[in-house]
Amino acid sequence: MKRLIFIVLMLSIAGWSMAAPQMPQPKVVKINERVYALLGPLGVPSKHNQGYMVNSTVIIGEQGVILVDSGASDEVGSHLRKAIAKLTPKPVTHVINTHHHGDHVLGNVVFQGAEVVSSEICRDMVNKTGDEWVALVESLIGHKLPNTRPVPATVTFAGENSKAERTIQGVKLVFWVPPGSHTVGDMMVYLPDDKVLVGGDILVNRTIPVMRDALVKNWVGTLEQVQGFDAETIVPGHGPLMKKGDVAKLQRQMAGFHAGVEAGYKKGLSDSETRKTLDVAEWKKLEGFETNIGGNVNRAYLEIEQASF
Numbered sequence: 380m381k382r383l384i385f386i387v388l389m390l391s392i393a394g395w396s397m398a399a400p401q402m403p404q405p406k407v408v409k410i411n412e413r414v415y416a417l418l419g420p421l422g423v424p425s426k427h428n429q430g431y432m433v434n435s436t437v438i439i440g441e442q443g444v445i446l447v448d449s450g451a452s453d454e455v456g457s458h459l460r461k462a463i464a465k466l467t468p469k470p471v472t473h474v475i476n477t478h479h480h481g482d483h484v485l486g487n488v489v490f491q492g493a494e495v496v497s498s499e500i501c502r503d504m505v506n507k508t509g510d511e512w513v514a515l516v517e518s519l520i521g522h523k524l525p526n527t528r529p530v531p532a533t534v535t536f537a538g539e540n541s542k543a544e545r546t547i548q549g550v551k552l553v554f555w556v557p558p559g560s561h562t563v564g565d566m567m568v569y570l571p572d573d574k575v576l577v578g579g580d581i582l583v584n585r586t587i588p589v590m591r592d593a594l595v596k597n598w599v600g601t602l603e604q605v606q607g608f609d610a611e612t613i614v615p616g617h618g619p620l621m622k623k624g625d626v627a628k629l630q631r632q633m634a635g636f637h638a639g640v641e642a643g644y645k646k647g648l649s650d651s652e653t654r655k656t657l658d659v660a661e662w663k664k665l666e667g668f669e670t671n672i673g674g675n676v677n678r679a680y681l682e683i684e685q686a687s688f
């Protein structure tokens with residue numbers, strides 16, 4: 380009998396430890412009466428975070444909610460919907476995507492009936508790369524996502540390098556599509572009455588910018604333009620909320636990085652030789668340094684090489 384109890388106990392402990400880890404709760408930051416940031420943990424999608432690692436912005440309008448960025452899967456989308464339900468009983472009527480990367484768009488699928496807004500290029504990129512993103516997230520979190528499928532935008536407002544102003548649910552929104560920076564098809568969302576700017580991954584905090592799909596030179600210029608907005612609160616794609624001073628710092632780092640890679644190229648160094656010459660002390664302390672610095676140098680180097688042909 381004792382032995383049986385022991386076996387049952389061991390099995391239940393094993394079962395318990397094998398259960399999927401819980402998705403971390405968002406850090407909810409109230410910006411004003413109608414705007415909240417839901418900050419996800421830093422890092423890449425993993426077994427540990429179950430794919431939840433993105434920042435989202437919740438804008439509570441007259442009849443419904445506008446959500447900016449929906450997470451890396453239907454599971455993350457549902458998780459965000461639960462968090463939103465704690466803030467307001469109003470339904471999500473609009474989902475805005477800042478760019479096509481899976482961690483920002485694959486939660487769209489749970490907001491059925493909502494209008495999905497992005498830039499035109501982002502919509503096309505979701506169509507083109509969405510399935511690959513689902514497979515990538517599945518491999519990172521270690522389980523299948525049978526209910527996740529890419530849902531591209533149903534509406535686009537601004538073409539590349541332009542701004543469009545719309546009032547949605549009584550909230551004035553400026554959709555700004557800068558020249559492709561973190562990705563082709565980036566879009567930022569500015570709320571002039573709230574002085575809030577939602578940056579997507581053009582703006583990141585305490586984690587290094589990821590340039591795998593980037594146009595690095597454009598990005599430096601976009602960061603300069605960001606500082607021209609009358610924004611008191613800036614919601615980055617990942618990490619804690621930012622102020623304009625943080626944007627200036629990021630711009631300085633990005634500009635220095637780009638100039639360093641360019642100098643290496645001009646000296647005839649290879650990309651790996653160039654990497655050794657860069658001063659990246661400030662980024663070394665940040666999340667994602669080891670996993671991204673090589674790819675970042677490579678991307679910037681190729682861009683500079685292509686431009687000089």
Ligand SMILES: [Zn+2]
Pocket residue numbers: 433480482483580616617
């Ligand atoms: Zn992201």
